Amino acid sequence: MELIANTRRRFLRLAGAVGFGSLAGCVGGGGGGEVTPTEMAEEEEEDHEEELPEGVSAEEFEHGPVPEPYRTAPSQAGERRELDRLARKEDVAFQEAEAAVESGAAEPGQDCGNCAEYIPDRNGDGFGACAKVEGYVDPADWCVLWESMEEHESEER
Numbered sequence: 364m365e366l367i368a369n370t371r372r373r374f375l376r377l378a379g380a381v382g383f384g385s386l387a388g389c390v391g392g393g394g395g396g397e398v399t400p401t402e403m404a405e406e407e408e409e410d411h412e413e414e415l416p417e418g419v420s421a422e423e424f425e426h427g428p429v430p431e432p433y434r435t436a437p438s439q440a441g442e443r444r445e446l447d448r449l450a451r452k453e454d455v456a457f458q459e460a461e462a463a464v465e466s467g468a469a470e471p472g473q474d475c476g477n478c479a480e481y482i483p484d485r486n487g488d489g490f491g492a493c494a495k496v497e498g499y500v501d502p503a504d505w506c507v508l509w510e511s512m513e514e515h516e517s518e519e520r
Contacts, residue, residue, distance in 0.1 A: 416488040416499065425452060425498045432485040433492035440479035440512060442494035449497040450508065457496065460505035469505050476502030479510040 415424050427449070428434065437443055456468060463469035475481045475493065481500065482492040490499040495508050 416490060419499070423498075427497045427499075429492045429499060430486055433482050436482045436485060436492070438480045438482050438494035440510075442480055444482075444492070444494050448495075449493075450495055452496060452498060452506070455496055455506040455508050457504060457506040459501075460503055463505040468507070469509065473505055473509050473511075474502060475500050475504045475506075475509070477511070478508075479512050479514070480508060 415421065434444060434446065456463075458468075460469060460474035463473070464471050475491070476483075478493075480494045480496075481502065482494060483502070484491050490501055492498075493500045493506075493508075496506060
């Protein structure tokens, strides 16, 4: 049985879709043929399912291992990955940056793509990795470990 990772991102999408569906039911016309909140959530999940790189399972995408070029590559700030010390995505509030901004967890402009810990795409699949977090990382994601390049540089001094 293939384990389908339950990410915070998927949860937020589902919760948003259910909330929207509930609101629509409250203000809707009450006629037949309405879409239920569950059906809306399923459609939302299908519409926003993240495209996985070819040959990568959902489990590998969430928890790794990532391709070899990422295992040894430095982050944008020169940090090396310590494979035995990587954080799990669910432990660092990993989510889409847009959702993090909407919830107040992140500031506008903060995303993995401009984080000191991010390892940019090296194989053309659109995903990178992180020096501190396991699995594949989209540059449009965010987590609580986000660190600006300026913060990283000032810590080194």
